[in-house]
Amino acid sequence: MLGKIEAIVIGGSWGGIDAVIKILSALPSDFKPTMVIALHRPKNVVNSLEGILKKYSKVPFSEPYDKEEIKLNHVYLAPSNYHLLIEKNKIFSLDVSEPVNYFRPSIDVLFESAAEVYGKFLAGILLTGANKDGGNGMKTIAGKGGFTIVQDPSTAASGIMPSAALRLIKPDFLGSVHSITELISSGKEFIWQ
Amino acid sequence: MKEGKDNKIVLLEDDQLEDLFVSLRQRYGYDFTGYAKASIKRRVQKFIDTIEMESVDLLKNQLLRDEAFFKYFLDEITVNVTEMFRDPLFFASLKKNVFPLLNTYPFIKIWDAGCSSGEELYSLAIFLDEEGLYGKSRIYATDISQRVLDKAMDGIYPIDMMKEYTGNYIHAGGKRSFSEYYTAMYGNAIFRGRLKKNVMFSAHNLAVDESFNEFNLIVCRNVLIYFNRDLQERVIELFLKSLPVFGFLALGNKETLSFSIFRDHFEEIDKAQKIYRRIN
Numbered sequence: 001m002l003g004k005i006e007a008i009v010i011g012g013s014w015g016g017i018d019a020v021i022k023i024l025s026a027l028p029s030d031f032k033p034t035m036v037i038a039l040h041r042p043k044n045v046v047n048s049l050e051g052i053l054k055k056y057s058k059v060p061f062s063e064p065y066d067k068e069e070i071k072l073n074h075v076y077l078a079p080s081n082y083h084l085l086i087e088k089n090k091i092f093s094l095d096v097s098e099p100v101n102y103f104r105p106s107i108d109v110l111f112e113s114a115a116e117v118y119g120k121f122l123a124g125i126l127l128t129g130a131n132k133d134g135g136n137g138m139k140t141i142a143g144k145g146g147f148t149i150v151q152d153p154s155t156a157a158s159g160i161m162p163s164a165a166l167r168l169i170k171p172d173f174l175g176s177v178h179s180i181t182e183l184i185s186s187g188k189e190f191i192w193q
Numbered sequence: 194m195k196e197g198k199d200n201k202i203v204l205l206e207d208d209q210l211e212d213l214f215v216s217l218r219q220r221y222g223y224d225f226t227g228y229a230k231a232s233i234k235r236r237v238q239k240f241i242d243t244i245e246m247e248s249v250d251l252l253k254n255q256l257l258r259d260e261a262f263f264k265y266f267l268d269e270i271t272v273n274v275t276e277m278f279r280d281p282l283f284f285a286s287l288k289k290n291v292f293p294l295l296n297t298y299p300f301i302k303i304w305d306a307g308c309s310s311g312e313e314l315y316s317l318a319i320f321l322d323e324e325g326l327y328g329k330s331r332i333y334a335t336d337i338s339q340r341v342l343d344k345a346m347d348g349i350y351p352i353d354m355m356k357e358y359t360g361n362y363i364h365a366g367g368k369r370s371f372s373e374y375y376t377a378m379y380g381n382a383i384f385r386g387r388l389k390k391n392v393m394f395s396a397h398n399l400a401v402d403e404s405f406n407e408f409n410l411i412v413c414r415n416v417l418i419y420f421n422r423d424l425q426e427r428v429i430e431l432f433l434k435s436l437p438v439f440g441f442l443a444l445g446n447k448e449t450l451s452f453s454i455f456r457d458h459f460e461e462i463d464k465a466q467k468i469y470r471r472i473n
């Protein structure tokens with residue numbers, strides 16, 4: 001049961017850019033939920049990712065500024081070298097504290113703070129990756145009643161990250177990027193109303 | 194006390210955090226009530242987990258009773274992560290767009306607010322030096338945490354970091370060999386004493402202290418992100434009071450004045466690098 005979803009958080013690492021491109025390309029321009037993406041990437045690759053991903057999104061797409069209000073029908077990308085967090089009043093906060101699981105932005109940090117704010121109106125998607133970030137975040141999302149989606153490790157460029165999450169939770173949906181994309185872009189019951 | 198996830202015995206609630214901060218304000222005058230909740234809560238939770246405190250009440254009691262413990266807490270919950278020439282393009286822009294205008298003044302006053310352990314400060318000093326401005330500059334370096342200020346005064350950093358910092362320095366357009374600025378000794382890089390000759394270090398809390406001077410340039414990067422919008426407004430007003438017309442304000446790359454009621458006092462000199470100038 002997907003229910004009403006207000007926001008979707010997505011985490012990816014090794015191979016994650018391609019997976020995110022597939023998802024973004026499939027979203028209709030009026031896609032209602034807020035989408036927030038945390039992708040690991042090397043330090044100091046300045047802003048190139050924003051430019052690349054933006055081209056694939058029909059939904060308005062940007063890297064948020066600190067204390068920016070979160071909109072529906074908008075895709076946000078966590079800026080490199082910052083952790084991205086969500087405040088209770090649905091405003092973004094940035095943080096330059098130490099990397100978590102060796103990464104900044106950390107998927108866990110984003111997922112955990114999103115789960116606190118959106119609770120059961122949140123869906124979390126954990127994609128391909130060669131480390132263990134995101135697992136705890138998925139566990140928190142599940143604990144708060146949110147909907148959890150994990151990429152089937154056998155379909156991932158690297159299955160380490162989704163496998164690590166599967167050791168912590170039993171996801172509501174497990175599948176390839178293709179089936180995840182179908183679920184969120186065309187699944188009627190999934191669209192936030 | 195609540196049973197939480199296996200690794201978190203004590204789960205901090207929002208109202209407990211608020212209550213804790215109000216008590217600390219009364220007791221010590223340090224005010225964290227205006228900090229952005231999501232990140233400060235994470236820090237306090239982490240503190241509780243690390244020292245394995247058994248309840249939030251116990252934490253509060255010990256903090257109120259034991260000042261040394263409070264100082265330790267303060268150091269642990271503030272985020273001091275920094276680096277030399279962080280965001281090289283920012284320093285390049287400062288040199289290109291701001292320094293030539295500063296050079297028209299007989300005397301330059303700069304405030305590095307939230308300077309942390311000094312890496313940003315020495316980066317500024319190095320570029321001022323290379324542009325021939327250092328001699329007529331005074332830099333006021335402040336932070337809420339005495340521990341990081343002590344480090345800033347020392348100007349000693351792990352030698353392992355120098356490779357990355359040299360890369361940043363070159364990327365920012367540094368003119369010399371970066372190693373000219375420090376002496377390598379016992380695994381450390383000791384920065385040249387002359388770089389801090391014109392620097393005044395002092396503790397200053399942006400959340401409660403007042404303006405203490407007027408400056409041609411205020412650099413306050415990656416500090417406002419830890420504050421909620423109300424506290425940000427207080428600090429921006431404080432900066433406004435500390436800047437003459439045509440004074441510069443430099444923020445972190447992801448910090449903006451766009452959401453501030455004071456935004457019309459400023460114009461953007463470099464949009465991407467978040468360098469502003471007061472215009473009225």
Ligand SMILES: C[S@@+](CC[C@H](N)C(=O)[O-])C[C@H]1O[C@@H](n2cnc3c(N)ncnc32)[C@H](O)[C@@H]1O
Nearest residue numbers: 271272273275307309336337398399400414415
């Ligand atoms: C992430 S560091 C930024 C260091 C440096 N400006 C940079 O961008 O690399 C944030 C600094 O702000 C300081 N800080 C936090 N709250 C403060 C306050 N209320 N007043 C002054 N400094 C504060 C912290 O102690 C820390 O050193």
